Amino acid sequence: MAEFETPEALVKAARRVREEGYRAVDAFAPFEIEELGDVLHARNVGLPLIVLGGGVTGLVTGFALQYWTTVIDYPLDIGGRPLASWPAFVPVSFELTILFASFAALLGMLALNHLPMPYHPVFNVPRFGRASQDRFFLLIEARDRFFRHATTRKLLEELGAYEVSDVEP
Numbered sequence: 001m002a003e004f005e006t007p008e009a010l011v012k013a014a015r016r017v018r019e020e021g022y023r024a025v026d027a028f029a030p031f032e033i034e035e036l037g038d039v040l041h042a043r044n045v046g047l048p049l050i051v052l053g054g055g056v057t058g059l060v061t062g063f064a065l066q067y068w069t070t071v072i073d074y075p076l077d078i079g080g081r082p083l084a085s086w087p088a089f090v091p092v093s094f095e096l097t098i099l100f101a102s103f104a105a106l107l108g109m110l111a112l113n114h115l116p117m118p119y120h121p122v123f124n125v126p127r128f129g130r131a132s133q134d135r136f137f138l139l140i141e142a143r144d145r146f147f148r149h150a151t152t153r154k155l156l157e158e159l160g161a162y163e164v165s166d167v168e169p
Contacts, residue, residue, distance in 0.1 A: 001139045002161035003127060007033045010136035013159040014039045017140060020155060024144035028122070028137040047108050054104020055097045062093035125165045139167065 004010045010027060014036060017025055027036050036042075063086075070076075071083045110116070122128050122139060131137050138161075140152055149166075156164045 001122060001125060001128075001137055001165050001167050002156040002159065003130075003163045003165070004136040004138065004160070005162055007036075007136055009160055010138060011035045011039060013138050013156070013161070016159055017138065017155070021146045022140050022144050022152075024141035024147070026139045026141070028128070028131040028139070030132050030134060030136075033136075046112055047105070050108035050112075051101050051105045054108075055101035057104075058096040058098070058100025059093050061100065062096035063089055066092055121167050121169045124168055127163060127165065135162075 002013065004013060007029060010029065011033060014025065014027055018039060018041075025040055027033075027040060029036070066089045067084055070085075075083050077083070122137070127135070128137065138156070140147060140156070142149075146152075153164055
């Protein structure tokens with residue numbers, strides 16, 4: 001893991017690491033760096049599908065609940081109106097769609113980001129505490145197919161890292 005002093009240095013290093021072929025790469029910063037997501041190809045493609053699934057589940061649940069209540073469980077014939085009048089079902093179905101989609105977004109985001117994460121091996125690096133203050137870190141995992149300890153360490157040092165640390169599990 002390499003420590004950098006500026007976000008520009010981190011982005012530059014991440015770009016170079018990706019050009020070298022490394023794929024098991026992660027970055028840590030005290031604030032969002034928009035370019036970094038593009039450089040590391042960090043995409044959360046699963047979240048929109050999870051939210052869509054939650055919304056559709058809410059819509060079907062709202063409609064089914066009202067249909068079952070008004071048509072099957074307690075039908076009331078008032079003035080010859082149809083029992084299954086779908087326009088009356090729209091407001092509740094819409095609200096449940098929003099509710100279920102919101103919960104799906106929250107839970108999906110937590111699951112896809114592996115949160116809460118009470119422990120991660122980078123927490124063992126003493127200087128990593130500054131990642132939430134004023135430092136920027138680039139991590140290359142040992143599981144990467146291009147990872148060779150000496151070569152990877154030399155590359156990170158050449159990129160102008162303030163400090164290069166080994167992360168012990």
